[in-house]
Amino acid sequence: xxxVLETNSLTKKYNKFFALNNLEIHVPKGAIxxxxxxxxxxxxxxxxxLCGLQTPTSGTYSIYGVSNKERKITETRKRIGAIIxxxxxxxxxxxxxxxxxxxxxxxxxxxxxxxxxxxxxxxxDTGRKLAKNFSLGMKQRLGLxxxxxxxxxxxxxDEPINGLDPEGxxxxxxxxxxxxxxxxxxxxxxxxxxxxxxxIATCYGFINEHRIVKEISSKELEQNFKIRTQISVDNLEECxxxxxxxxxxxxxxxxxxxxxxxxxxxxxxxxxxxxxxCNVKDFAEKGxxxxxxxxxxxxxxxxx
Amino acid sequence: xxxxxxxxxxxxxxxxxxxxFIIVSILVAIYVLTMLKVSKLDSIINDYLYFIGLMVAIxxxxxxxxxxxxxxxxxxxxxxxxxxxxxxxxLIISIVVSLLCELIYIAIVLIIGxxxxxxxxxxxxxxxxxxxxxxxxxxxxxxxxxxxxMVCSDITVATTICTLGFIALFIINIATExxxxxxxxxxxxxxxxxxxxxxxxxxxPNENYGGEVKYNxxxxxxxxxxxxxxxxxxxxxxxxxxxxxxxxxALIIVISALGIYVFAKKQLK
Numbered sequence: 001x002x003x004v005l006e007t008n009s010l011t012k013k014y015n016k017f018f019a020l021n022n023l024e025i026h027v028p029k030g031a032i033x034x035x036x037x038x039x040x041x042x043x044x045x046x047x048x049x050l051c052g053l054q055t056p057t058s059g060t061y062s063i064y065g066v067s068n069k070e071r072k073i074t075e076t077r078k079r080i081g082a083i084i085x086x087x088x089x090x091x092x093x094x095x096x097x098x099x100x101x102x103x104x105x106x107x108x109x110x111x112x113x114x115x116x117x118x119x120x121x122x123x124x125d126t127g128r129k130l131a132k133n134f135s136l137g138m139k140q141r142l143g144l145x146x147x148x149x150x151x152x153x154x155x156x157x158d159e160p161i162n163g164l165d166p167e168g169x170x171x172x173x174x175x176x177x178x179x180x181x182x183x184x185x186x187x188x189x190x191x192x193x194x195x196x197x198x199x200i201a202t203c204y205g206f207i208n209e210h211r212i213v214k215e216i217s218s219k220e221l222e223q224n225f226k227i228r229t230q231i232s233v234d235n236l237e238e239c240x241x242x243x244x245x246x247x248x249x250x251x252x253x254x255x256x257x258x259x260x261x262x263x264x265x266x267x268x269x270x271x272x273x274x275x276x277x278c279n280v281k282d283f284a285e286k287g288x289x290x291x292x293x294x295x296x297x298x299x300x301x302x303x304x
Numbered sequence: 305x306x307x308x309x310x311x312x313x314x315x316x317x318x319x320x321x322x323x324x325f326i327i328v329s330i331l332v333a334i335y336v337l338t339m340l341k342v343s344k345l346d347s348i349i350n351d352y353l354y355f356i357g358l359m360v361a362i363x364x365x366x367x368x369x370x371x372x373x374x375x376x377x378x379x380x381x382x383x384x385x386x387x388x389x390x391x392x393x394x395l396i397i398s399i400v401v402s403l404l405c406e407l408i409y410i411a412i413v414l415i416i417g418x419x420x421x422x423x424x425x426x427x428x429x430x431x432x433x434x435x436x437x438x439x440x441x442x443x444x445x446x447x448x449x450x451x452x453x454m455v456c457s458d459i460t461v462a463t464t465i466c467t468l469g470f471i472a473l474f475i476i477n478i479a480t481e482x483x484x485x486x487x488x489x490x491x492x493x494x495x496x497x498x499x500x501x502x503x504x505x506x507x508x509p510n511e512n513y514g515g516e517v518k519y520n521x522x523x524x525x526x527x528x529x530x531x532x533x534x535x536x537x538x539x540x541x542x543x544x545x546x547x548x549x550x551x552x553x554a555l556i557i558v559i560s561a562l563g564i565y566v567f568a569k570k571q572l573k
Contacts, residue, residue: 048571048572048573051378051381051382052381052382053378053381053571053572053573054571054572055571074384074386075384077382077383077384078383078384080382081382082378082382084375084378084573085573086375087375088374088375088376088378088379089374089375090315090318090370090374090376091374092318092319092320093315093318097314097318100314101311101314101315102311102379102383104307104310104311104314105307105308105311105379105380105383105385106307106383107307146379150383
């Protein structure tokens with residue numbers, strides 16, 4: 001697998017405090033990589049280091065195979081676009097003026113693609129409105145347009161939906177999916193909104209206590225999610241006998257409740273148990289969420 | 305570097321603070337010409353130096369501070385610009401703005417003043433030397449305040465430090481000027497005619513003279529302060545005017561080199 005971003009024992013220390021501790025991350029090309037971790041776990045520090053805002057204390061990182069120890073890392077970093085914590089925009093200028101300034105910073109000879117870019121982030125109708133008067137979602141989208149100005153191959157977004165209303169969240173989600181699908185941009189996204197992240201991410205990195213504790217693709221994660229059916233019965237003994245006889249995985253929860261860890265034919269199960277003088281009182285299918293997986297993982301890591 | 309300068313100048317055009325200072329420069333020139341009753345253009349041509357230190361402190365700390373506050377430095381770094389170039393481009397833009405304000409003041413005073421007061425009477429060489437010193441003083445101010453604003457990420461803290469810095473330079477100027485006069489080898493006394501006009505100076509040995517080393521140390525401290533240099537240019541005795549460019553030059557080089565070094569090591573957010 002080709003990785004566009006990789007770290008090797010990346011460590012960042014502030015005096016005696018480890019912000020990153022031998023962190024290893026592997027972001028595959030074309031992925032939407034969800035970086036998950038609690039506050040202070042090291043997500044933003046990792047992003048700052050990758051963007052060249054801070055230097056690692058030890059260890060290395062590479063962008064498209066170019067190590068941070070090489071001189072051409074500055075040139076390679078041009079392939080990155082980023083929004084860190086809040087969008088970097090000049091509040092006293094319009095959306096178009098902000099992009100003109102960024103085009104000048106990059107050194108583009110003309111501004112013909114600006115209108116296209118504004119249309120992409122749906123800010124083409126903002127006219128003379130200054131960025132300071134934009135809503136949070138509009139600022140976020142303008143920040144995204146600025147990050148996209150350099151035609152990046154990798155976009156790093158730190159908490160991109162923080163503070164956005166539901167409509168804003170949907171807009172950003174759709175934009176990320178569109179850019180990933182149509183332009184092949186690789187995304188590294190850190191977010192606290194796990195449900196939202198689970199809708200777009202193709203792989204995950206779980207960060208805890210300043211290091212990555214697990215990297216997993218969304219497919220592997222889905223396979224790990226155990227779907228369980230919880231039933232309430234009035235004759236537990238007969239129910240257990242039936243499950244044993246039919247080799248169905250189960251776990252007794254209480255004297256009336258049993259979790260079944262397999263897809264079952266509900267009609268068949270109810271009829272069969274009924275014949276054994278066991279009535280099914282209640283029935284619920286329960287799936288594991290990314291949140292549960294994260295909590296189990298972090299809990300496990302903390303208990304190690 | 306040229307890309308950063310073009311982007312910076314573009315932002316400058318949209319910056320209200322910049323246009324505010326241009327208007328202030330025009331108003332100061334008009335005020336000096338109309339309100340101060342002067343007989344010689346020479347005595348007001350450099351008066352803008354009274355204000356320039358404070359003006360540079362406020363402008364640079366806000367203009368550069370916004371780069372930190374709005375994340376514009378981040379945008380520049382991520383697209384591959386070096387920290388040294390970012391530092392120098394902000395310094396150059398600060399110098400351009402400050403020199404432009406000074407130039408506007410001098411142009412207005414010269415154009416209107418020559419019509420209403422008369423021509424500049426000082427020799428051309430002295431005028432040229434004073435202009436050179438004025439330019440270097442402004443660059444020195446820009447170097448100091450650009451250093452503070454680039455190293456300090458917080459715009460409020462940077463503005464406060466720069467403003468306090470200006471006040472500190474002003475107080476140091478008064479203190480070192482007084483120390484310099486009292487430690488000089490000779491004491492200068494004015495010769496005044498019957499009408500109270502100074503017609504010359506007479507020098508006497510200074511009883512408090514503490515030796516050459518002490519005197520040169522105080523003199524260096526005095527001349528390394530751009531605020532002191534500004535008062536020297538505004539004044540008429542031209543005692544240190546020939547050596548001032550060397551002190552300004554040294555200050556600009558040292559402060560800028562130190563600034564580039566510290567900014568290169570700075571952990572940005």
